[in-house]
C-alpha cells in the first residue's frame with residue numbers, strides 16, 4: 001500500500017512525486033524502461049533533439065559530412081545519459097519515494113499489477129496518477145516497418161547520416177528534423193498532405209518559412225500522401241500520391257512524423273473504469289480527474305497539446321488538488337506559447353492574424369520582415385536575419401491578442417509576449433519599454449512603434 005502511485009516517469013509525474021513525498025505522502029513511481037528514467041523529454045524528445053539542432057547549425061561547411069553528425073550524436077548521448085542519472089538520483093534520494101522498474105496495468109481503480117524482472121507484484125493506492133505519455137503513431141502503410149524507415153526516436157541514431165532524407169509529415173517533428181538534417185548537410189524532402197506549410201496559420205508566415213527551409217536545402221512537396229515504402233537493400237523508394245498522380249522518391253532514410261498517440265493500450269483502463277476517447281486518450285475534467293474516483297491523468301496521455309511545460313503545469317493543478325485548495329484548472333491557462341525549433345525558431349502565442357480575422361475582431365497587425373527592422377541588429381550579429389515578426393493587437397484596447405515570432409531567440413522572446421498578454425501589458429507599453437541592447441526583445445521598440 002502506498003498513498004500515491006504514479007505510472008510513468010513523465011515531467012509532471014516526477015515533479016509531483018518529489019513534492020508529495022516532501023509533504024509527507026508515501027509515493028511509488030513505476031517506470032517501464034531504465035532508458036526512460038526522467039521521461040521522454042530528456043531521453044528521446046525535447047533535449048536530445050535540441051542538442052542535435054544546435055550542433056547542426058555550428059558552421060561546418062555546407063557539404064555532407066557524416067562525422068559532424070556522429071559527433072553530435074555522441075554529445076547527445078553523453079548529455080542525456082548524465083541527465084537520466086541525475087533525474088534518477090533526484091527522486092531516489094527523497095525519503096518517501098519508492099522507485100520500481102516495471103510495466104503497470106490496472107486491476108481495479110485502486111490496484112495496479114506491475115510486471116517486473118522478478119515477476120508480477122500488486123500495488124494498492126488511494127491516489128493513482130497516470131503519466132504514461134505518448135509514442136509515435138504507427139503508419140499503417142506497406143513497408144512502413146522497413147529498416148530504413150524511422151520514427152523520431154530511431155532517426156536520432158541513424159547511421160550513417162543519410163545523404164537523402166525523406167520526411168513524411170509537416171508538424172513540429174517533421175519540420176524540426178528537416179531543418180536539422182539539412183543543417184548537417186543531408187538533402188531533405190518533406191511530404192506534406194496540405195496545400196502549404198502551417199496549413200491553419202497565416203499564409204505570409206508559411207511562405208517565409210518555406211523560403212527559409214528551401215534556402216537551407218529542404219524541398220517541400222505539398223498535397224502529397226505517402227502510400228508505400230519499398231526497401232531495395234541499398235535505399236528506400238517512397239511511393240506517394242500527388243494530385244491524383246503517383247510519384248516515386250528515392251531516399252537513404254525516411255522519417256515518419258505523423259503524430260503521437262497516448263500510451264494507454266496496455267494499461268487495461270477498463271478494469272479501473274477509466275474512460276478513454278476514440279484516440280485512446282484518457283478523458284479528464286478541468287482538474288485532471290478521470291472517470292474513476294482517485295485516478296488522475298497528466299501529460300500527453302490525456303490527449304491535450306503535447307508539450308513538456310504543459311505536463312509540468314498539469315503537475316501544478318494536481319499539487320493544488322491534492323495538497324492545496326483545489327482551485328487551479330486547465331481552463332485557467334491563457335497565452336500558452338509554443339516554439340518549433342527550425343532555424344531560426346518559429347514561436348507563437350495567442351491568435352494569429354488569420355484566427356483574429358476569422359473571429360471578426362477589429363485588429364491592428366504589426367508585420368515586418370526581420371531583416372527590415374533597422375533597430376534590431378541582434379539577428380544580423382548572429383548572422384541569421386531571416387524571418388518575420390507579426391503582432392496582432394486589439395484596435396481599441398491595444399491589448400496584444402497574439403504574436404508570431406519567426407526569428408533568432410524567438411523561443412525566449414515569445415515568453416515575454418505571453419507574460420504581457422497574461423498581465424494586460426498593452427502594445428504601446430511594450431513598444432516604449434526599456435530593453436537591453438543589442439537583444440532580440442528590443443524588436444518591440446521598432447515593430448510596435450506608433451500602434
Ligand SMILES: Cc1cc2nc3c(=O)[nH]c(=O)nc-3n(C[C@H](O)[C@H](O)[C@H](O)COP(=O)(O)OP(=O)(O)OC[C@H]3O[C@@H](n4cnc5c(N)ncnc54)[C@H](O)[C@@H]3O)c2cc1C
Pocket residue numbers: 007008009010011012013030031032033036037038039040041044045046047049102103104105131132133134152173263266267298299300301305306307308309311341
Ligand atoms: C522529437 C520530439 C521533440 C519534442 N520537443 C519538444 C520541445 O522542444 N518542447 C516541448 O515542450 N515538448 C517537446 N516534445 C513533446 C514532449 O516531449 C512531451 O510533451 C513530453 O515529454 C510529455 O511528457 P509526459 O509527462 O506526458 O510523459 P513522458 O515524458 O512521455 O513519460 C511517460 C513515461 O511513462 C512510461 N510508461 C509508459 N507506459 C508505462 C507503463 N504501463 N508502466 C510504466 N511506465 C510506463 C514511459 O516509458 C515514459 O518514460 C517533443 C516530442 C518529441 C517526440
Ligand SMILES: NC(=O)c1ccc[n+]([C@@H]2O[C@H](COP(=O)([O-])OP(=O)(O)OC[C@H]3O[C@@H](n4cnc5c(N)ncnc54)[C@H](O)[C@@H]3O)[C@@H](O)[C@H]2O)c1
Pocket residue numbers: 139168169170171172173174176191192193224225226257258259260305306307338339340341
Ligand atoms: N518544439 C516542440 O515543442 C515540439 C517538438 C516536437 C514535437 N512536439 C509535440 O509532439 C507532438 C507530435 O508532433 P508531430 O509533428 O509528430 O505531430 P503533429 O500531429 O503535430 O503533426 C503531424 C503532421 O503529420 C501529418 N500527417 C498525419 N498523418 C499523415 C499521413 N498519413 N501522411 C502524411 N502526413 C500525415 C499531419 O497533417 C500533420 O501535419 C506535437 O503535438 C507537438 O506538440 C513539440
